[in-house]
Amino acid sequence: MRISFLLHNAFGIGGTIRTTFNLAQALAERHEVEIISILRHREEPNFSLDPRVRVRALVDLRTERDDPRHRRPPKVFPAAEYRFDQYSALTDERIANCLAGLDSDVVIGTRPGLNVHLALQGPRHAVLVGQEHLTLDNHPPGLRNELRRVYPRLDALTTVTHADADAYRRKMRLPGVRVEALPNSVPPPALPPADSSAKIVVAAGRLVRVKRYDLLIRSFARVAAERPDWQLRIYGRGEEREKLRALINELGLYNNVFLMGPAPAMEAEWVKGSIGASTSSFEPFGMTLVEAMRCGLPVVSTDCPHGPGEIITPGKDGRLVPVGDQHALSEALLDLIQNDELRRTMSEAALANSRRFDPVPIIEQAEALFTELHEAKASGRRAKPPLRVRVGARLVNRGHLVRDAAFAAAVSTMRTMRRGNR
Known part of the structure; x- marks a missing residue:
């Protein structure tokens, strides 16, 4: 085509x-x-x-x-x-x-x-x-x-x-x-994954208001007070840079929080860290979450609409905290920082779970959709929509269920509950 x-x-x-x-x-x-x-x-x-x-x-x-x-x-x-x-x-x-x-x-x-x-x-x-x-x-x-x-x-x-x-x-x-x-895809990194030993939290994205880096910096003030050996590195550029620089100075975090500027190859920066962080008040998907996880970083993120909740499995490969909750964000970061074994376990889970965003299955899905629509249009008819089943509050293509471990687990749980009620 x-x-x-x-x-x-x-x-x-x-x-x-x-x-x-x-x-x-x-x-x-x-x-x-x-x-x-x-x-x-x-x-x-x-x-x-x-x-x-x-x-x-x-x-x-x-x-x-x-x-x-x-x-x-x-x-x-x-x-x-x-x-x-x-x-x-x-x-x-x-x-x-x-x-x-x-x-x-x-x-x-x-x-x-x-x-x-x-x-x-x-x-x-x-x-x-x-x-x-x-x-x-x-x-x-x-x-x-x-x-x-x-x-x-x-x-x-x-x-x-x-x-x-x-x-x-x-x-x-x-x-x-x-x-x-059709989720965004992230290719596998060319570098070996992070080993969870670095005392670095990494965040990346445009330095704009919706990303709420001010919240992340204020939350990290408590982290720095309890664990001054840890750093926060924020990558990106944008209109909020000077405000964020002033906030870092105001809180006396100039030895712990660094505005790193844009990085053309972020995977080289992700693997230097041990935890990824995202504090957006709104995130249509969350590419940086997947990128961090594909590099072996568990992610602490705000549970904003819509992406993070479909990417992170709380307690398995990261943490979800309420939007704007500075205390909860500090607690989640410190939980991972102070528990080396938990961080390593979540790192392994992040690597495994993020493979569902590999280009191969997503490209196959896109290619199948385009091919079916093209063949239908060439024959003068509309392609029929796929059969969907309801999983919780979501309608999901039956043929895609096996590709999503979270949905598959939900279906298994529902079936077990139904059998128990018979």
Whole structure:
């Protein structure tokens, strides 16, 4: 198949870019794959990419930023989408022309605004797939209304969590649209895993308000008071850097907490630590959680919507604490810091449990979905949605149950309880 991805800016840094690159280069093993970057601001992408994946940009900001069309607001890209200010009449024109000329079998949008373009202008011969890397509940009402209007023109919609897929099925009227959970994948690290001996807690991500690094730093003040031999290293860049630096100085943590800046290869930094930490108030998935676990780090995370609860098994490979609870966060960190055996046990579990996010099973799921939809469209029919069974509050594809140990365990427990009640 010929597969095309529409990506906001393939030359930036972010989780959507990284996961799109991972999926594209895995599919390139058997398919012809390209990434269409709407914007471009530098010569080469920040992330490495398999040379078999073609990358082309529609608007080069280095030479076209002052184009008069780029100063006029877009008419197709939805105004309620938070990237709206970066789009224009020029991007409207280039995206429309690009989609009109595509001969791809599958075209995949990677954010709501691009999914709107895809639904309205995508080639009708192709399978049109919208990806959601945020969550339905996080979209403003105006955007949800726009998506409700145009998403029925898509063939499929994928979300990164089962919880968000359930939200789309319950709250949006999308007749005939396949809604599937397709988690982000993380390749196995090239380095040996952490050995749990380093006295380092590692966190990574954009230094922005929603990540609540201020909470993490304040929580670590207690850790440093009880265990001054431990460090907290925070990787990333963003608008909160100076505020966080001031907080570190205010709390006298300059010998324990370090803002490390961005790291192009985070796995080399994860393996230097023994515990991963995430304090977000909102996390659509939680790529850094999986990355840390794949490097052998148990993770202490806030139990924010939606990702952490589907990644971490509390007490087995990490800890989940209430959002914003500084005391609970300190307690969870100290619990792992002060118990070497527990930390080693959780490290082993983190390595084992995180393998479900390996690209192989996730790529197989994506490839099966795209192939089924392509064959159905070629024959003039819609692909039937898979049979789902309810596990707790979630609807899960019966064929995927065996891939998820948590769901399989839940089903086993329910069956045992039913037998006991007979």
